[in-house]
Amino acid sequence: MVTYILRRLFWSIPVLLLATLLAFVLVKAMPYEPFNDPKLAPSVRQNLRELYGLDKSGAAQYADFLTDFVQGDFGLSTKPGNRPVREIITDTLPATMVLGGLSFFFSAMIGITLGVISALRHNGIIDYAITFFATAAFALPSFVVATLWVSGKVYLPPPIGVIQFEFPYGWDSWWDRVGPIAVLGLAIMPYFTRLVRASMLEALEQEYVTTARAKGLPWRRTVFRHALRNSMIPTVTNAGPLFAFVLTGSFIIERIMIVPGVADQFIESFGQPIDSRMVLATTVLLSALIIVLNLVVDLIVAWLDPRVAND
Amino acid sequence: MVANDLDDERCRRASSPVLNNKREQPVSVKFQKLLASTAILAVAAFAAVGCGGDSDKESSGGGDLAKKQEMTIQIGDETDAGVFDPPKVAYLDSVNRLNALFVNLYRYSEDGSEMKPFAATELPEISEDGLTYTVKLREDAKWSDGKPLTADDLVFGVQHALDPASGAYFASFMLDIVGACEYNSGKDAKENCTADYRKELTDGKPESVGVTATDDHTVEFKLVRPVPWFDQLMTLQTFVPLRRDVIEKFGDKWTTPENIVTSGAFTLAEYKPKERIVVEKNPEFWDADDVELDKITFRMIGEPKTALREFERGRIDLAFMRTAIDSADIDRVKGEDYYVSRPSIETQYAYFNTTNPELSDPKVRQALAIGIDRPSIVENITKRGDKPMNTVAPDGIPGFDVFSQGAQEFIGAEEGPDVDKAKGLLEEAGWDEKETLDVYFSSDSGNAPQIAEQMQSDWAKIGVKVKLNPTPGDVLATVGLGYSPVGKKVDVVLQGWIQDYLDAQDWYQLFTCDNVAAGLNSSNYCSEDFDKIYEEALKTVDPDARFEIYKELEAKLTGPDGDMPAAPLYQPTNDTVAATYVLQGGKPFELTSTGLLYYENLAISADKK
Numbered sequence: 001m002v003t004y005i006l007r008r009l010f011w012s013i014p015v016l017l018l019a020t021l022l023a024f025v026l027v028k029a030m031p032y033e034p035f036n037d038p039k040l041a042p043s044v045r046q047n048l049r050e051l052y053g054l055d056k057s058g059a060a061q062y063a064d065f066l067t068d069f070v071q072g073d074f075g076l077s078t079k080p081g082n083r084p085v086r087e088i089i090t091d092t093l094p095a096t097m098v099l100g101g102l103s104f105f106f107s108a109m110i111g112i113t114l115g116v117i118s119a120l121r122h123n124g125i126i127d128y129a130i131t132f133f134a135t136a137a138f139a140l141p142s143f144v145v146a147t148l149w150v151s152g153k154v155y156l157p158p159p160i161g162v163i164q165f166e167f168p169y170g171w172d173s174w175w176d177r178v179g180p181i182a183v184l185g186l187a188i189m190p191y192f193t194r195l196v197r198a199s200m201l202e203a204l205e206q207e208y209v210t211t212a213r214a215k216g217l218p219w220r221r222t223v224f225r226h227a228l229r230n231s232m233i234p235t236v237t238n239a240g241p242l243f244a245f246v247l248t249g250s251f252i253i254e255r256i257m258i259v260p261g262v263a264d265q266f267i268e269s270f271g272q273p274i275d276s277r278m279v280l281a282t283t284v285l286l287s288a289l290i291i292v293l294n295l296v297v298d299l300i301v302a303w304l305d306p307r308v309a310n311d
Numbered sequence: 312m313v314a315n316d317l318d319d320e321r322c323r324r325a326s327s328p329v330l331n332n333k334r335e336q337p338v339s340v341k342f343q344k345l346l347a348s349t350a351i352l353a354v355a356a357f358a359a360v361g362c363g364g365d366s367d368k369e370s371s372g373g374g375d376l377a378k379k380q381e382m383t384i385q386i387g388d389e390t391d392a393g394v395f396d397p398p399k400v401a402y403l404d405s406v407n408r409l410n411a412l413f414v415n416l417y418r419y420s421e422d423g424s425e426m427k428p429f430a431a432t433e434l435p436e437i438s439e440d441g442l443t444y445t446v447k448l449r450e451d452a453k454w455s456d457g458k459p460l461t462a463d464d465l466v467f468g469v470q471h472a473l474d475p476a477s478g479a480y481f482a483s484f485m486l487d488i489v490g491a492c493e494y495n496s497g498k499d500a501k502e503n504c505t506a507d508y509r510k511e512l513t514d515g516k517p518e519s520v521g522v523t524a525t526d527d528h529t530v531e532f533k534l535v536r537p538v539p540w541f542d543q544l545m546t547l548q549t550f551v552p553l554r555r556d557v558i559e560k561f562g563d564k565w566t567t568p569e570n571i572v573t574s575g576a577f578t579l580a581e582y583k584p585k586e587r588i589v590v591e592k593n594p595e596f597w598d599a600d601d602v603e604l605d606k607i608t609f610r611m612i613g614e615p616k617t618a619l620r621e622f623e624r625g626r627i628d629l630a631f632m633r634t635a636i637d638s639a640d641i642d643r644v645k646g647e648d649y650y651v652s653r654p655s656i657e658t659q660y661a662y663f664n665t666t667n668p669e670l671s672d673p674k675v676r677q678a679l680a681i682g683i684d685r686p687s688i689v690e691n692i693t694k695r696g697d698k699p700m701n702t703v704a705p706d707g708i709p710g711f712d713v714f715s716q717g718a719q720e721f722i723g724a725e726e727g728p729d730v731d732k733a734k735g736l737l738e739e740a741g742w743d744e745k746e747t748l749d750v751y752f753s754s755d756s757g758n759a760p761q762i763a764e765q766m767q768s769d770w771a772k773i774g775v776k777v778k779l780n781p782t783p784g785d786v787l788a789t790v791g792l793g794y795s796p797v798g799k800k801v802d803v804v805l806q807g808w809i810q811d812y813l814d815a816q817d818w819y820q821l822f823t824c825d826n827v828a829a830g831l832n833s834s835n836y837c838s839e840d841f842d843k844i845y846e847e848a849l850k851t852v853d854p855d856a857r858f859e860i861y862k863e864l865e866a867k868l869t870g871p872d873g874d875m876p877a878a879p880l881y882q883p884t885n886d887t888v889a890a891t892y893v894l895q896g897g898k899p900f901e902l903t904s905t906g907l908l909y910y911e912n913l914a915i916s917a918d919k920k
Contacts, residue, residue: 039811039831041483043496043503047475080401081391082478088390091584150620166624169617171586255614258621260585264613265390 005295012291016284020069023283024062027276034078034276052078052277065280074284075277077269085281089262095171096254096261100246102177103185110185111192112235116228118193119200130193138190146183146256169257180257184250191242192235199231206230229304236300240293244286375917377892381606382915385621385630386588388613393584395566397548398472398479403906404631406548408609411590411910412573414460414552416446416545423656423707423813423904426542430460430552430574435545441537441852446545448528453595454554455578462524464552464574470494470517471558472549481549484811487541489513489521489533508536539852540814547812576602576911585611596911603894603914616640619888622649628890628915629900636886638757641694644888652886653902654698656707657809658818660877661750661766662833664802669746673874677721678736679803680869680878682773683766685724689881692761699724700879703868704818707904710858714815717865722879733773747776752805754781759805762880804833807883810905815861819845822868822876836876841867892919 035048049055052075053064068075074085111134118130154163169179203209204227212222251263269278386392386404394400397409410418414430428434430452436445452460469488472479473495486492490513492504500515513519521533534541544550554572561570568579576598577590588609592602610627612618615637621627630636636644644650661683663676670676685699698706701724702715723729750766752759760781767777787804811817820826823845824837844867848860867873889900894914902908 039483040480041486041492041495041503043475043486043492043499044478044480044483046499046503047482047495047497048478048480050475051478077390079390080480081389081394081399081405083390083393088584091393095585147616150617152620256617258610258612258614258617260583260611264388 005299008295008298012288015291016287019283019287020065020280021062023280024065024276027274027279028058030274034274051082052076065277069280069284074281077278078275079268079278085277088265088278089281089285092260092262092265095259096247096250096263099177099180099184099250099254099259099261100243103181103250104188104243104246106181107185107187107189108192108239111189112196112232114189115193115196116200116223118197119204119231120223122201127197131197134190134193137186138194140186142183142187142250143252143256145186146180146253149179149183150256171259180250180253180259183257184246184253187253188242188246191238195235195238196231199234200227203227203231233301233304236297236304240297241290243293244290247289248286376603376894377915377917377919380604380915381608382604382629382893382913383608383610383627384910385612385618385627386609387631388585388611392588392611393582395571395579395582396477397468397551397553398477398481400548401480407631407908407910408588408590409548409551410575410907411577411607412571412575412579413548414452414574415548416448416465416550417542418546418909419813419903419905419907421901421903424709426546430465435532435542437542437852441539442534444532444534444541444545445525446530446532448530448552449597450528451597452552452574453597455573455593455595457595460552460574461527462530464554465530465550466522466524467555468551468553469522469549470520471553472551473520474517479549481547484544484547485549487534487536487538489535490515490519491521494520506535510535537850537852539849539854539857540812540816543812543814577604577607580606587611590910598911602911604910607910607913619644622888622890625890629893629913630888636888638694641886645694647888648891649888650886651889651900651902652696652884653904654696654705654707655809655883655885655906656705656813656904657807657883658700658703658705659805659807659880659883660703661880662804662806662877663875664804664833664835665874665876666835667802669743669748670802672740674736674740675742676875676878677873678733678740678742678773679770679775680722680875681736682728682730682733682769682775683878683880684728684769685722685881686727688762688765692758692765693881693883695884695886697884698882700882701725701869702865703822703877703879704815704861704865705882708810708813708815708818709854710815710861713855713858714861714865717862717867718869718873719866719871721869721871721873724879724881728769728772730772737773737775742774744774744776747778748802749778749780749800750803750805751780751782751787751801753787754783763805805880806833813905815858815864816848819848819861819864819868834876836874838867838874841874890919892916 034052034054035045040048046055053061056064065075072086074089076082077085077088114130114134118127121127149167150169152165152167154165156163167179168176170176171180204223206227209222209227212226213219248263248266250259250261251267253259254261255264265278266282269275269282386408387402389402389405391400391402391405394405395409395412397413400406400409416429416431417426417434418429419425420427426434430448432447432449437443446465448460448462448465454460469485471477473482473485473491475495475497482491482495486495492509493500493513493515494517496503497515500512504512523531525531532541538544552574557570557572558565564570566579568581571579573579573593574596576593576596578593579588580591581587581589588611590607590609592605593599596602610621612621618627618630619636619640622630661679663670663679665671665676689697689699701720701722702718704711704714706715748770750763752763754760763779763781767779770777808818808821821831822834822836822841823832824839824842826832827835827837841864844860844863848857848864851857851860868877869875869879885902885904885906887902891899892915893900894916895901896912897914900913
């Protein structure tokens with residue numbers, strides 16, 4: 001097992017390199033050069049270009065990036081203020097990780113539970129209610145939910161009309177944090193519910209369930225010990241990429257709900273003028289995250305389904 | 312600098328000299344695009360805007376102050392929000408914040424009409440040839456660690472801004488100081504500092520920069536050529552005294568709350584990235600007794616809707632100009648007594664590509680300029696009380712009363728379009744009705760699409776067909792102002808310009824031949840006559856004489872016999888929300904026309920519960 005993990009980690013290095021090379025080439029292919037503002041004096045433009053190493057050839061710039069990267073440095077952001085990219089990321093990554101991690105955890109807990117209940121009460125009123133809820137949550141974009149949440153207005157049919165609430169949002173206290181975590185959680189939860197419901201329904205039809213029941217295994221034990229375990233495999237496989245999506249996809253929520261996170265910096269770095277070092281750092285981080293998550297997913301799947309490990 | 316009003320991003324980027332050209336696409340643009348413009352806004356007369364609550368405010372204002380003088384102010388979440396090294400910042404809210412920490416030499420009065428000495432004791436003494444500026448510093452100025460602020464600190468501050476390693480954008484405005492270009496260029500001085508008025512190059516050392524302390528409190532600036540607006544430049548955050556010993560001791564870490572030594576009314580107490588900046592009153596500040604606020608918490612909130620909500624919940628007392636009011640909310644907020652607004656020193660234009668054959672006749676351009684219904688734009692589309700414009704340079708710049716006469720209100724901006732006059736001009740020019748004009752504008756959000764549609768219908772009335780080309784803001788930058796001259800296919804571009812310094816030269820330079828190649832001249836307009844008058848203005852140090860020359864320039868552009876390379880549309884308005892208990896110099900809070908804000912003048916009245 002240890003060699004398996006080490007081998008996987010070793011092979012992630014060329015993947016990372018390829019990802020950065022691709023990102024680098026794509027950034028360079030943009031028809032835009034930073035600092036070509038006509039209001040900047042030639043000397044000022046040149047100083048800025050030198051500060052960022054833009055005066056060198058493309059290959060040398062990529063080599064610079066790799067050298068910096070190996071030393072744990074990502075260079076300077078080309079946005080005003082010339083801040084080091086590493087500083088920007090370390091300043092803001094924690095909030096995003098906490099937001100992503102907690103909403104992921106809670107939505108998984110609630111989503112899976114609802115999915116199981118839904119499958120067990122197949123075609124019943126509870127199933128319909130849960131499916132309706134999950135579909136509605138799935139269909140509502142988080143910027144709408146976040147905006148409504150922050151506005152604190154709840155729209156009800158007449159004669160009640162609009163009710164004003166003070167929902168928590170922000171990042172100052174744990175109470176404030178409930179807001180963004182709930183809104184982001186609501187966006188992810190339907191994935192779990194729908195996946196678990198579908199695979200659970202499939203698992204309950206399997207012959208081993210019938211066999212277990214025929215042999216007199218209690219219903220509860222059959223469901224939780226056998227059906228659920230097997231139905232978790234597709235959920236776990238999807239959870240890895242989903243988590244990466246959660247980290248990058250939370251930018252709108254971070255922005256609207258004032259979370260000092262890194263996600264909207266990710267997105268902004270792609271705006272013009274493209275912040276090349278920030279884009280590269282983002283690529284490395286996300287690629288590394290997906291590689292690690294895929295590894296974790298594979299390990300969990302191997303634990304859930306020993307046949308995978310034996311292959 | 313380029314103003315982004317027409318894509319509504321003026322809200323966040325306004326008045327960031329130089330940097331407005333950078334055309335960043337902040338997340339909010341994309342976000343607002345998603346939200347789409349569901350706004351249904353009402354009409355408001357210009358005069359009514361922002362005046363709603365004034366009488367109330369005055370009666371409640373008065374001299375009584377609250378016991379707890381702590382204020383929370385919203386700012387944007389730009390990347391330079393965590394930067395406290397004065398020459399390195401670029402956006403206006405950062406400039407404002409640094410003005411609270413570091414004293415600059417001069418500051419503008421509220422309406423931007425005059426400069427007042429701040430760290431200096433009087434306006435600079437200018438030699439007759441316009442080449443030497445002498446500045447006297449206050450003798451009672453001190454640093455937050457108690458050391459006196461001296462002329463050497465100012466000399467070092469200027470050198471620090473010019474240091475190539477600082478990468479300061481604003482160094483661009485300082486290169487007419489002797490030796491500044493050479494020092495800022497380093498080894499490339501020979502290539503960069505080629506202007507013919509530079510007689511011989513200096514050795515490029517910081518000591519060779521023409522800024523010298525003649526005694527403990529006097530600094531002399533020597534220039535390579537007369538720059539009539541050099542005194543205006545001294546209001547920038549690059550002319551700020553800094554501490555050599557602190558910067559040399561801590562290097563990049565000199566701006567952390569533990570290390571920083573400030574000279575302004577406040578010191579840095581706390582900085583939490585992307586979250587908050589806390590400053591506290593600096594007891595060593597010369598005027599500390601008159602500084603009422605003990606503490607200011609700046610909260611970084613990038614989303615206008617959230618900022619407004621935070622304001623309404625009473626969690627912020629004052630929002631940064633323009634960032635708090637989304638166009639969807641303006642209707643609701645406009646009548647409130649906490650809404651404040653003031654015309655910005657800024658213009659929005661329709662630039663005509665004068666090199667295209669169909670637009671090469673000035674009569675055609677004049678007809679197009681006359682044909683636009685400006686009152687409708689400001690009343691039905693922008694709705695912030697913006698002002699229809701007749702001139703290239705806006706109201707609020709010194710000398711406006713003089714040079715605006717050059718235009719003779721030829722466009723008739725306030726009255727709306729004179730269709731017959733426009734048709735007559737087109738007929739004289741022999742306009743071919745089969746021609747179609749390609750109009751480019753930012754599609755991202757805001758008012759530009761509606762303004763373009765309005766122009767389309769206005770021009771249809773005078774028999775000019777228009778094809779609308781909505782273009783994402785970042786792509787627009789490559790066809791419009793700021794990056795390259797307007798491309799051949801482009802006929803009209805909607806874009807704006809906001810002041811770098813308060814001299815009309817900043818606007819007239821947009822239409823010089825030199826700036827066609829440099830990329831600032833979006834009209835590709837090049838006229839020897841215009842350039843000749845412009846050069847004359849550059850040499851004229853006396854303001855009144857210069858204003859007369861500007862009048863000629865204005866006439867050359869927008870007057871009855873002018874070339875009309877661009878049609879001025881309107882002068883935008885700055886606005887924000889400020890709690891009625893926020894006082895500024897003892898009076899209700901007002902915005903400045905420059906957008907600059909001096910926090911030491913603020914206080915909280917006893918009305919705050």
